[in-house]
Every structure is written in structure tokens, then in C-alpha cells.
Amino acid sequence: MTRKQRRLVLIGSALAVLAVATGLVLSALNDSIVFFNSPSDVVEKGVPPGERIRLGGLVATGTVERGEKLAVSFKITDGKQAIPVSYTGILPDLFREGQGVVTEGSMGPDGVFRADSVLAKHDENYMPREVSDALKKQGYWQGKDAAADAAKAGTTPAGTTPAGPAAAGGAPAAPTVQH
Amino acid sequence: MTAELGHYALVLALALALVQSTLPIWGARTGDDALMGTAAPVALAQALFVSISFAALTWAYVTSDFSVVNVYENSHSAKPLIYKISGVWGNHEGSMMLWVLILAVFGALVAIFGKNLPQTLKANVLAVQAWVATAFLLFILFTSNPFLRYEQAPMEGRDLNPILQDVGLAIHPPLLYLGYVGFSICFAFAVAALIDGRLDAAWARWVRPWALTAWIFLTLGIAMGSYWAYYELGWGGWWFWDPVENASFMPWLIGTALIHSAIVMEKREALKVWTVLLAILAFSLSLLGTFLVRSGVLTSVHSFATDPARGVFILLILMLFIGGSLSLYAWRAPTLKQGGLFAPISREGALVFNNLFLSAACAAVLVGTLYPLALESLTGEKISVGAPFFNSTFVPLMIPLLIAMPFGPLLAWKRGDLFAATQRLLFAIGVSVLVTVLVYAFVQGGPLLAPLAVGLAVFVIMGALADIAERAALWRVPLKVSLSRVRGLPRSAWGTAVAHIGMGLVILGIVGETAWKTELVQRVKLGETITVGRYALTLDSLFPRNGPNYQEGVARFVVTRDGANVGTMEAAKRVFTARRMPTTEAALLTHGLSQLYVAPGETITESAIDVRVYDKPLVLWIWLGCVVMVIGGGLSLSDRRFRVGAPRTARARKAALQPAA
Numbered sequence: 001m002t003r004k005q006r007r008l009v010l011i012g013s014a015l016a017v018l019a020v021a022t023g024l025v026l027s028a029l030n031d032s033i034v035f036f037n038s039p040s041d042v043v044e045k046g047v048p049p050g051e052r053i054r055l056g057g058l059v060a061t062g063t064v065e066r067g068e069k070l071a072v073s074f075k076i077t078d079g080k081q082a083i084p085v086s087y088t089g090i091l092p093d094l095f096r097e098g099q100g101v102v103t104e105g106s107m108g109p110d111g112v113f114r115a116d117s118v119l120a121k122h123d124e125n126y127m128p129r130e131v132s133d134a135l136k137k138q139g140y141w142q143g144k145d146a147a148a149d150a151a152k153a154g155t156t157p158a159g160t161t162p163a164g165p166a167a168a169g170g171a172p173a174a175p176t177v178q179h
Numbered sequence: 180m181t182a183e184l185g186h187y188a189l190v191l192a193l194a195l196a197l198v199q200s201t202l203p204i205w206g207a208r209t210g211d212d213a214l215m216g217t218a219a220p221v222a223l224a225q226a227l228f229v230s231i232s233f234a235a236l237t238w239a240y241v242t243s244d245f246s247v248v249n250v251y252e253n254s255h256s257a258k259p260l261i262y263k264i265s266g267v268w269g270n271h272e273g274s275m276m277l278w279v280l281i282l283a284v285f286g287a288l289v290a291i292f293g294k295n296l297p298q299t300l301k302a303n304v305l306a307v308q309a310w311v312a313t314a315f316l317l318f319i320l321f322t323s324n325p326f327l328r329y330e331q332a333p334m335e336g337r338d339l340n341p342i343l344q345d346v347g348l349a350i351h352p353p354l355l356y357l358g359y360v361g362f363s364i365c366f367a368f369a370v371a372a373l374i375d376g377r378l379d380a381a382w383a384r385w386v387r388p389w390a391l392t393a394w395i396f397l398t399l400g401i402a403m404g405s406y407w408a409y410y411e412l413g414w415g416g417w418w419f420w421d422p423v424e425n426a427s428f429m430p431w432l433i434g435t436a437l438i439h440s441a442i443v444m445e446k447r448e449a450l451k452v453w454t455v456l457l458a459i460l461a462f463s464l465s466l467l468g469t470f471l472v473r474s475g476v477l478t479s480v481h482s483f484a485t486d487p488a489r490g491v492f493i494l495l496i497l498m499l500f501i502g503g504s505l506s507l508y509a510w511r512a513p514t515l516k517q518g519g520l521f522a523p524i525s526r527e528g529a530l531v532f533n534n535l536f537l538s539a540a541c542a543a544v545l546v547g548t549l550y551p552l553a554l555e556s557l558t559g560e561k562i563s564v565g566a567p568f569f570n571s572t573f574v575p576l577m578i579p580l581l582i583a584m585p586f587g588p589l590l591a592w593k594r595g596d597l598f599a600a601t602q603r604l605l606f607a608i609g610v611s612v613l614v615t616v617l618v619y620a621f622v623q624g625g626p627l628l629a630p631l632a633v634g635l636a637v638f639v640i641m642g643a644l645a646d647i648a649e650r651a652a653l654w655r656v657p658l659k660v661s662l663s664r665v666r667g668l669p670r671s672a673w674g675t676a677v678a679h680i681g682m683g684l685v686i687l688g689i690v691g692e693t694a695w696k697t698e699l700v701q702r703v704k705l706g707e708t709i710t711v712g713r714y715a716l717t718l719d720s721l722f723p724r725n726g727p728n729y730q731e732g733v734a735r736f737v738v739t740r741d742g743a744n745v746g747t748m749e750a751a752k753r754v755f756t757a758r759r760m761p762t763t764e765a766a767l768l769t770h771g772l773s774q775l776y777v778a779p780g781e782t783i784t785e786s787a788i789d790v791r792v793y794d795k796p797l798v799l800w801i802w803l804g805c806v807v808m809v810i811g812g813g814l815s816l817s818d819r820r821f822r823v824g825a826p827r828t829a830r831a832r833k834a835a836l837q838p839a840a
């Protein structure tokens with residue numbers, strides 16, 4: 001083989017690998033990405049039943065009901081619309097009423113969202129970004145969260161005594177910063 | 180006082196970095212020995228001052244000096260000492276300090292060990308290294324100063340995020356950063372070579388140990404992070420294709436390509452232009468990773484920073500370094516002389532094959548990571564790209580690579596014989612076919628392709644052993660001769676084989692875990708027994724317990740297998756006192772290479788608990804395989820031709836070094 005032919009083989013195989021990779025990526029982008037929707041989106045866009053989506057918002061207060069064998073139902077709200085969600089399994093640590101969550105699954109024909117995964121994030125100050133975008137009063141939400149924390153402390157497994165919202169209690173509210 | 184001292188030392192380090200950025204490169208341009216000579220001592224001084232600064236911050240953490248804002252926000256006096264120390268880098272400011280510390284230490288190492296480097300190259304490398312240091316020191320001082328103080332010190336700190344209070348996460352960031360930042364040396368070498376316009380086999384020999392070192396740490400860091408996520412997050416998964424994981428995985432893929440292409444460059448002076456590009460890309464992806472994690476553009480466990488000013492600053496650094504180095508590359512690379520010729524079927528060809536697939540796989544991961552961000556900023560549409568995307572893009576690109584892996588080392592340089600290589604692999608092929616058939620016949624359940632995947636893993640492992648057997652001329656010469664040949668093999672040959680075996684083991688672990696795991700989610704009452712996979716678990720007791728800075732509710736299980744007791748497991752829900760934040764402490768029971776995994780659920784009452792239990796066969800190979808890969812890397816690194824400062828005995832080596840010296 002001449003130098004030129006060798007280079008052609010090299011470039012040819014590089015292009016072939018690139019083409020395969022591009023093909024794989026494009027087909028995967030068609031099939032396996034999941035769109036995020038707020039409850040309002042679901043109502044306005046009319047997401048067809050069976051289509052896999054992510055649904056995110058706040059867990060509406062007073063809607064969490066536990067059924068038989070780890071079944072849980074609750075509503076996800078963005079202030080305007082609320083969508084009922086059913087889920088079976090173990091909820092994440094930071095799942096609670098008033099907290100932001102993202103669920104993944106599909107709408108059932110009865111208008112109930114069947115979630116097969118529920119994500120809440122691992123930080124008490126954290127709100128999923130998609131959710132916080134859809135909400136306006138974040139300060140209100142954080143206050144709710146601290147209250148929920150304190151209320152919950154009595155029922156935690158370790159039987160901890162509620163010591164009040166410690167995070168707020170010990171902190172100087174507006175620290176002056178010295179250089 | 181210590182905080183102010185730390186701040187002051189950091190400013191001095193910046194001043195030194197500025198000196199190191201300019202004087203040596205000016206000296207290299209004008210051929211001024213004195214100016215070039217400043218590079219090494221200034222690099223050492225810079226490392227010293229960054230170390231002082233970092234030590235000052237650490238001291239503030241150890242002594243719980245809550246007048247320092249950063250300490251107040253991320254520490255607590257009741258925290259165990261190790262987490263006080265790891266708390267230093269468990270937050271944005273501190274982790275940037277660690278980044279810069281490692282950068283400065285690597286610079287110092289180049290200054291110390293780079294005695295045999297040509298003077299201009301050394302000066303240029305250290306100058307480029309200082310550009311990176313300058314950028315990040317400015318970033319810390321202007322946007323992320325960890326030394327700010329309160330006028331009145333609070334009594335108690337806010338504590339470190341509980342999920343970060345873990346041994347795994349105490350050492351994960353340093354390992355990862357050693358990898359990330361290690362590639363900065365390769366980057367500096369690449370840019371210096373481009374500035375110099377000189378690039379030869381010797382360059383590859385100087386760069387490869389650094390690339391290998393960075394790769395070793397990155398491999399360890401990723402494996403550690405994966406294991407941490409596995410046992411700490413309580414989801415039972417070991418890889419989530421989370422953007423933050425991808426951010427560390429992309430430099431790994433390109434770094435792996437780099438350590439392979441550098442071999443070609445070192446031995447055959449070919450692929451020079453490509454190797455330099457990989458060196459630039461590996462660090463660019465490390466910077467991209469830093470940007471993704473530190474700017475808060477992602478919604479992810481790791482995004483602690485949410486200040487947009489920081490994001491913009493890092494984006495500027497990113498554009499400056501990636502754009503600048505790639506422009507320099509586009510300008511200078513065409514002037515570099517092309518190296519040795521090779522046929523498509525040859526050792527070089529196999530390494531090109533490796534590089535093509537690794538780069539394509541990296542590109543696929545890059546698209547999957549950045550596409551959601553791009554789409555959202557362009558259209559406002561929010562999407563998630565998860566495991567299905569990566570499984571249908573990354574995995575198919577890995578399969579040809581794994582099939583080709585055993586062939587590579589058996590092909591000759593310049594022109595190889597594929598048929599002969601296949602003949603040498605017949606035994607390996609036979610064993611893997613046999614294993615495939617046995618698995619298919621005797622192991623129940625799992626997807627149809629799983630036995631084939633096991634066969635592939637076995638092929639990779641046996642192929643690596645076949646290479647050693649081939650080099651020892653096993654069965655062709657008396658056994659004694661073979662043994663002495665094995666002993667005489669260069670460590671780099673062992674390194675290759677061991678690292679490839681490690682890869683095979685990782686595949687084995689992944690397949691075992693994915694195809695044959697059993698999962699059970701159930702409510703269990705006291706005294707009740709559940710069966711998961713090969714194990715039976717009895718809920719023995721539920722009780723509260725106090726830790727140093729947390730309280731937990733523990734569920735204790737007694738585990739039996741085929742009637743024999745194999746141990747007890749204690750899974751817990753923890754609530755950390757300072758932040759009142761609950762975490763899940765999964766219980767792990769290791770049995771051989773398999774693990775039983777118990778994660779407690781939220782509703783836990785006096786006499787019942789929800790649990791998620793997994794039986795995960797072979798799962799330990801995923802991480803042990805990484806450790807084996809790292810050992811392979813270590814063996815390569817200890818090969819005598821890399822040993823820094825080792826007397827140069829072989830004549831050929833002298834010849835190779837001469838043109839540059």
C-alpha cells in the first residue's frame with residue numbers, strides 16, 4: 001500500500017466510526033430522551049397516555065396517602081394545576097409534603113400519573129431546578145420545609161426529640177462579612 | 180490570624196504564578212538561560228504558598244473556627260476529625276482550593292523531576308502550568324474566597340452535608356482532582372511543544388508517565404465515587420450516567436486513548452498530531468467537568484455552587500484555555516513532521532482502532548451530557564437524557580473495542596498478521612466459547628445476551644493472558660525457559676496485560692450485576708423472613724442508636740444462605756442533628772464477590788419496616804476490576820524506561836533523547 005492509500009484507509013475508518021456513532025446518537029435521541037413537564041404543561045399540552053415523561057412540582061400538602069403494600073398516592077402541583085400520582089415502592093429520604101419532587105412514568109387513561117421512579121434531592125435547601133423554575137415564592141417554600149422538618153422530627157425512626165429548626169436557630173440571619 | 184495568613188499566602192501564590200507565567204516563556208523566546216531558570220524555583224515557591232494557604236484553611240476547620248464563614252457553613256464542632264478535614268473540600272470554595280493545591284504540587288513535581296527535560300521545554304511547560312494556576316487563583320480570590328470572616332463568630336457551625344460525611348467521599352474528590360489536574364501537565368506539555376514547534380518520541384516518553392499517573396488517579400477516583408454512590412445514596416445503583424459522573428468519565432475515556440496513542444508516538448514517532456490533540460482534549464474535558472460541577476448549571480447531587488458569577492468566570496476560563504489551545508493547535512499542528520508509516524493491520528493500527536472507538540464513545544457521552552443543557556438554553560424545553568440513551572450509544576461502541584482488545588498486543592509493529600494473532604488467541608476463544616455455553620446451560624434467568632457478554636469478558640481476560648503466554652513462548656520452549664522469560668518481561672508488558680485483565684473483570688462485574696441481580700421491595704414485620712435471590716433475611720430487631728453527630732433507627736437482619744448463617748446486617752435511617760436531614764445507610768453483606776444490599780425505606784414503625792433488598796452477584800468485580808486496572812497502570816509506570824532519573828543504559832534510548840537534548 002502506498003502512503004496515500006494507507007492514509008485513506010485511516011481516514012475512511014475514522015469516518016465510518018464517526019458515522020456509526022452519529023447514527024447511534026441520533027436514534028437514541030429520538031427514542032430515549034424524556035421530556036420534563038409541570039402539571040400545567042400536562043393539562044395544557046395534553047400529554048397522551050402511555051408516553052414516558054417526567055412530571056415535577058411540589059407534593060401538594062395533605063394529599064399523601066399510603067395504601068396496601070408500599071403503594072403511595074399523592075398530588076403534584078405547581079400552584080395552578082395538580083396531577084394525581086400513584087407509585088409503589090420506597091420513597092426517597094427527602095420526600096415530603098410541600099417538597100419539590102420529580103417523578104418519571106406515564107399518564108394512565110384515568111388521568112392518574114403512574115410513576116415508576118420518584119426523585120427528591122439530597123440537600124435540605126435543594127429544589128430540583130425544573131421545579132424551582134415553575135415556582136415563584138421560593139422563600140415561602142423554604143419556610144414550609146423547615147416547619148415540615150420540625151413536625152416530622154417526632155416521628156423519625158430514631159425517635160429524636162424535636163429541637164426546633166436548628167438550621168435557622170443557630171445562624172446569624174444576615175452576617176456581616178469582613179475581608 | 181490563620182485565615183488572614185492563608186488569604187495572604189494565596190495572594191502571594193498568585194503573584195508568583197504571574198511571574199511563572201511570563202518570565203520563563205520570555206526566556207525561552209529570547210534564549211535567556213537566567214529567565215528560563217526562574218521557572219523551577221518559582222514553581223516550588225508557588226506550591227509552598229498554596230500549601231500554606233490550604234493548611235491555614237484546614238487548621239480553621241480542625242480548630243472549628245466558626246468566625247470563618249466557610250467553616251461555619253460546612254463544619255460542626257461535634258464532627259469526627261476526619262470529616263472536619265474532609266469538610267475542607269466538601270464545599271465549593273474548599274474544593275477549588277484543593278484543585279489549585281494539586282495543580283501547584285504537580286507543577287512542583289515537574290520542576291523537581293524534570294531535570295532531564297530540555298531547558299526551553301521545561302520553561303514553557305511550567306509557564307503554561309502557571310497560566311492555569313493564575314486563572315484558578317484569580318477565580319478563588321475574586322469569586323470563591325474561603326477566608327472571609329464574620330465580625331462576630333457564631334457559636335456552632337451548620338455542619339457538612341450529611342451524605343458527604345463518609346470515608347468514601349472524604350477521599351473521592353482528592354483522587355478525582357489528582358486525575359483531572361494531572362492531565363494539566365499533559366496539556367502544558369502539549370501547548371509547550373506547540374509553542375516550541377518541536378515534537379518527537381522523547382516528548383511522548385516525558386508525557387506518558389504524567390498521563391499514566393493522572394489516569395491511575397482518575398480511575399481510582401471514578402471507582403471510589405461509584406462505590407460511594409452505590410452504598411451511600413441507597414438506590415443500589417453503581418452508575419447513573421449523571422452529568423457529574425459523565426464529567427469525570429469523559430476525561431477518563433480520552434485519557435485512556437492518550438496513554439495508548441502515546442505508546443505509538445514513543446515507539447514509532449507516528450500519531451504525533453493526534454496525541455497532542457488528545458493531551459489538549461483530556462484537560463479540556465477536565466475543565467469542562469470542573470465547569471459543569473462548579474458552576475451549578477446542572478441539577479445534580481454534586482452541584483453545591485449556585486452563584487452565577489462563578490459560572491460565568493469558569494466559563495471564561497474554559498473558553499480561554501480550550502479555545503486558545505485548540506487555536507494554537509490548528510495553527511501549529513500542520514507544521515509538525517509526520518512520523519513512521521504503518522499498515523492498517525498492525526500494532527499501530529490496533530491502537531488507532533482503540534483511539535477511534537474511545538473518542539467516538541466519549542463524543543456520544545458528551546452529546547448526552549450537553550444536549551439537555553443546549554436544548555434548554557435554546558428552546559426552554561427541559562429533557563432528561565438517562566441510562567437508556569447511554570446504553571444504546573455507549574455500549575455498542577464499546578463492544579468492537581473489547582473484541583479487538585486481545586488482538587492489539589499480539590500484532591507486530593508496522594505490519595501485523597491478523598491470522599497469526601487469531602491462531603494465538605485460539606485457546607482464549609475456545610475458553611470463552613466454553614464459558615458462554617456453560618453459562619447459557621447452567622445459569623438461570625437473565626437476558627439472552629448475558630452469556631455472550633460473559634464470554635466477551637472471559638475473552639478479554641484470556642486474551643491478556645495469551646499475550647503473556649506468547650511472550651514467554653509457553654509450550655514451545657521448555658517450561659523453565661518460559662518461566663525465566665516471564666520473569667524477564669518488561670513491566671510495561673505486565674502492565675498492559677494486568678490492566679486489560681482488570682477491564683475484563685469490570686465487564687464481568689457489570690454483566691453479573693445487570694443480568695442476574697434480584698430485587699425485592701417489601702414491608703417486613705419483626706421476626707418475618709424474606710427470600711431474595713440466594714439469601715433468606717429475617718428481621719431480628721428494630722432499635723434506635725446514637726452516633727457522634729446523628730441519631731439513627733436501625734433495622735437488624737439475620738442472613739442465612741442454604742440454612743447456614745452468613746451474618747447480620749444493620750441498615751439504618753440517620754438524622755443528623757445539626758441540619759436535621761435524614762439519610763439512608765444501606766447495609767452491605769459481602770459474600771465472595773457478591774453482595775447483599777439492604778436499604779431501609781421511609782415508613783418505619785415499631786414492628787415493621789419497608790426495605791429494598793438486592794442480591795447482586797459478582798458486583799464487587801466492578802470496583803476490584805478498576806483496582807486491577809490501576810495496578811496495571813502502576814506496573815507500566817514503574818517500567819524502568821520511565822523511572823525518573825534512572826541511569827540511561829540502553830543506547831537506543833540515548834539516541835532517542837539526543838535530538839531534543
